[in-house]
Amino acid sequence: MLPHRSASVASVAPNTRETLSNLIQSNELTYLMEAHDGLSAAIAARAGFRGLWASGLSISSSLGYRDANEASWTQVVDVVERMADASSLPILVDGDSGFGNFNNARLLAAKLQQRGASGVCLEDKGFPKMNSFVGNRHPLADSDEFSGRLKAVKDTVPDMVLVARIEALIAGYGLDEALVRADAYAEAGADAILIHSRKSDAGEILDFARQWADKLPIVIVPTKYYQTPVSAYREAKISTVIWANHNMRAAISAMRATCGRILAEESIAGVEPEVATLEEVFGLLNYDELSAAEDRYLPKRA
Structure with a gap:
């Protein structure tokens, strides 16, 4: 593996020395581009992106599975390793809900770090999870139990970026519940909050950002509200935008x-x-x- 990784590092852009933490903490709006294998990671790097999103939907689809934890965490880890070998860009991995309880989540995070990932994003659902845009059955995890997953990951890999993904808006619980959960996850050690929505406009996302008041960096995934101009995200002091599945969809x-x-x-x-x-x-x-x-x-x- 190492000779291939060294060779690949020499072939990508010089901005690859940036860390994921620097990108997310930056005062400038950052973009993470979806990749789902070594080739798409190399293409995103050559295009000039500064970081990658290892998408659960895209990785599952490329393996012929549905985004419902049908692909195992070991398969995901293997794909992330190929992405890291093909590109020296920092990688934030879609870790779904952690593939189980706190123990599964910390094992996943440790293995991802060993294979070259810079961060992991965990969503506050149970296991198995369903893609957020499919159906209406999206039961949320108990916030205290999910906070334990976050703490376990942070204790196990303290130098890895940990993003807590809030699914309260997806599940129909509203803004107040999302904010309560965001506070709990910040206290549990999250480095950033990903607030997710399935609506076609960014209204509830921007409302969350205003009320959150920049306590931690906010990460968003505008797959559904794609017509919102990025200027709105800059005004709202959004940290990071993930273009979450477009390499995979373009390939299809x-x-x-x-x-x-x-x-x-x-x-x-x-x-x-x-x-x-x-x-x-x-x-x-x-x-x-x-x-x-x-x-x-x-x-x-x-």
Whole structure:
């Protein structure tokens, strides 16, 4: 693993020395781009993003599972390792609800740190969880029990960024419950609060930000309220915006179109100008380094 990681680090942008904590604590609005494997991580790094979101939905989808804890935590950890190998950007991992109680959550966090993650985000639901945009069954965890999960993670990996994701608005409990939970999670050791909404406008998110009054950095995921201009987030002093699943969704659209055309046309001639060249693939994964290493380490040919 280590030679590949070293080679990949040399191939990405120089901003990779930033830490996730610096990004989230920054006074500037920060963007984290979704990635779900090594290739998408490398692409996001080349595009200029400064940090990555290892999306539970996207990782599950890429593995052929539903975002309902059907993929195991060990499978998620393996994918995160590939992302870290392919990019030296800091990675915030979608840890769902921690895959169980406090013990599962701290084990997950420790393994993620070993594999190259910079932070983990835990949501205040039970296990198994369902994707927040599917159906209406989203029972919340008891806030005291969930605070114990957060404390266990912080005690186990104190230098890892811990984001507490509040699902009270998703579950229909309203702003007051979200604020009460945010206070409890801040006291439990969270470094930032992710407030989530499934509405098509950002009203309740901005209301939360006003009442929260910048006690801890706020992270948001505007998948549903995507038409809100980012200027509104800057005015509300939002810390971090996660573009949470768009690499995966773009890949689905592109692959579906390509498969359809090749099948219909019985040829790749029509799609060839529209897909990435092999040279681009080789460049993303730093084949030049491997070629140079072969010249250095393998016997010279007669």
